Amino acid sequence: MNKLLIRSGTVITSQSMVQADIYVEDGKIRGIGQDLSIVEDAQVVDAAGMYVMPGGVDVHVHLDLPMFGTVSSDDHYTGMKAAAMGGTTTVIDFVPQDQSPLLANLEAWHARADSKAAVDYGFHMNISKLDAQVEADLPLLVQEGVTSIKVFTAYNNRLRLADGDIFRLMRIASKYQMLTMLHAENGDIIDLLVAEALQAGHTEPIWHARTRPAWGAVEAALRGAAFAAQSGAPLYLVHMNTAGEVDMLQYARSCGVPMMGETCPQYLFFTETELMREDGAKWICSPPVRTEFDQIRLWQGLADGIIQAVSTDHCPFFFDGTKEVIYEGTPIKIPGKELGRQDFTRIPNGLPGVGDRLPVMWTEGVGNNRLTPQQFVNLHSTQPARIFGLYPRKGALIPGSDADIVIWDPKARVKYGVSVAGHRTDYNLYEGWNLCGFPRMVFLRGKKIYQDGTWFGKPGIGTYLKRSSGEIL
Numbered sequence: 001m002n003k004l005l006i007r008s009g010t011v012i013t014s015q016s017m018v019q020a021d022i023y024v025e026d027g028k029i030r031g032i033g034q035d036l037s038i039v040e041d042a043q044v045v046d047a048a049g050m051y052v053m054p055g056g057v058d059v060h061v062h063l064d065l066p067m068f069g070t071v072s073s074d075d076h077y078t079g080m081k082a083a084a085m086g087g088t089t090t091v092i093d094f095v096p097q098d099q100s101p102l103l104a105n106l107e108a109w110h111a112r113a114d115s116k117a118a119v120d121y122g123f124h125m126n127i128s129k130l131d132a133q134v135e136a137d138l139p140l141l142v143q144e145g146v147t148s149i150k151v152f153t154a155y156n157n158r159l160r161l162a163d164g165d166i167f168r169l170m171r172i173a174s175k176y177q178m179l180t181m182l183h184a185e186n187g188d189i190i191d192l193l194v195a196e197a198l199q200a201g202h203t204e205p206i207w208h209a210r211t212r213p214a215w216g217a218v219e220a221a222l223r224g225a226a227f228a229a230q231s232g233a234p235l236y237l238v239h240m241n242t243a244g245e246v247d248m249l250q251y252a253r254s255c256g257v258p259m260m261g262e263t264c265p266q267y268l269f270f271t272e273t274e275l276m277r278e279d280g281a282k283w284i285c286s287p288p289v290r291t292e293f294d295q296i297r298l299w300q301g302l303a304d305g306i307i308q309a310v311s312t313d314h315c316p317f318f319f320d321g322t323k324e325v326i327y328e329g330t331p332i333k334i335p336g337k338e339l340g341r342q343d344f345t346r347i348p349n350g351l352p353g354v355g356d357r358l359p360v361m362w363t364e365g366v367g368n369n370r371l372t373p374q375q376f377v378n379l380h381s382t383q384p385a386r387i388f389g390l391y392p393r394k395g396a397l398i399p400g401s402d403a404d405i406v407i408w409d410p411k412a413r414v415k416y417g418v419s420v421a422g423h424r425t426d427y428n429l430y431e432g433w434n435l436c437g438f439p440r441m442v443f444l445r446g447k448k449i450y451q452d453g454t455w456f457g458k459p460g461i462g463t464y465l466k467r468s469s470g471e472i473l
């Protein structure tokens with residue numbers, strides 16, 4: 001029997017911060033309390049001076065995602081390893097709807113992920129086409145533990161659904177207690193502005209932001225809120241990036257609409273000015289990074305509880321995919337952002353972040369008194385687990401929960417960057433940042449998978465999580 005006793009740490013949960021010991025047996029937390037007696041054969045970890053938190057839960061990642069003739073550079077091994085090295089032990093990835101029936105897509109994604117997974121993981125299903133077969137397939141998804149779907153009001157002729165289809169789908173999904181997630185931008189206006197920009201010879205990365213205006217996100221978020229209000233179906237707003245979206249979410253929630261939302265670190269730390277740099281393509285993601293005004297409102301939304309989760313939308317591409325990097329001793333190169341050197345519309349959308357999330361958010365959020373340690377745990381682990389049907393197996397440190405535990409050194413000082421983060425990319429958005437607070441040890445179901453820069457995991461150790469229906473917070 002695998003036994004572990006973590007002693008004398010300060011245990012942080014969404015509710016409290018107290019000194020306690022945690023006893024783990026066979027991957028589950030069995031006891032938590034002061035001065036637990038030492039059990040024979042137990043591995044004892046002295047966590048004095050450390051914080052002990054539930055492993056991070058990142059509910060928005062894209063791994064091994066084909067895009068623009070290439071593929072995102074982290075697969076289900078490398079991306080999950082990077083997650084773990086940053087303290088995240090559960091991720092939820094998105095399954096594209098490439099074929100019919102829906103379960104065939106799920107099977108295809110399991111084939112990509114299962115043998116590689118390095119932390120525990122679940123799937124959301126993108127719905128980019130709605131027909132009678134899809135309607136019939138939705139309850140089968142629930143049986144497979146996929147209890148959330150993502151829809152888009154942008155990416156015309158590719159991923160976007162008509163408004164009426166989104167409304168209809170939300171109603172059907174809610175009948176099966178599934179949560180609809182909304183990518184809120186205005187696809188028609190984006191297409192028009194992109195055509196005009198290209199016509200005028202504007203090819204630089206900044207035009208990615210200029211052709212995807214914040215008002216499109218605000219308007220589409222309110223549209224989503226109206227769908228939720230009129231259908232009674234819950235809605236989760238993904239990658240919130242503008243002040244106006246926070247206002248829309250606040251308005252919807254104040255009207256009793258079952259709506260929730262997430263933001264991502266890139267929207268809290270970077271602005272459009274990054275896109276004007278020579279290496280601006282590194283910051284290209286959809287929706288784009290915005291302004292300092294938006295950042296302030298997003299932080300406020302997190303602190304005030306208007307926004308329920310911080311995820312990453314992790315979807316990295318090499319900045320220069322013509323050059324090799326060494327990953328686990330082997331050279332690798334994957335076409336990336338250079339594909340759009342002559343045309344911003346060809347730059348693969350997305351950036352790295354799954355491993356950065358906890359260290360960067362701790363330094364900037366807790367370190368700068370924007371969030372309490374309890375809020376930090378709530379936003380990065382507990383609430384995401386609750387919303388997406390994983391709680392209390394994940395996101396909690398209580399008897400019966402999986403022993404996904406992070407031992408966090410609040411005093412660790414780290415000069416952060418690509419050589420520290422575990423992502424399989426050639427750059428990091430936080431290069432040179434001085435971080436204070438970093439994971440020392442990470443346990444997945446009671447097994448140590450990371451300690452002080454060393455990775456102990458391997459492909460295939462992650463378990464697929466059949467999720468239940470989540471809570472509406």
Ligand code: URP
Nearest residue numbers: 183285286313315349350
């Ligand atoms: O740029 C991004 N975020 N790429 C991933 C796709 C999406 O819409 O989340």
Ligand code: ZN
Nearest residue numbers: 183238239286
């Ligand atoms: Zn999206």
Ligand code: ZN
Nearest residue numbers: 060061062313
């Ligand atoms: Zn995404």
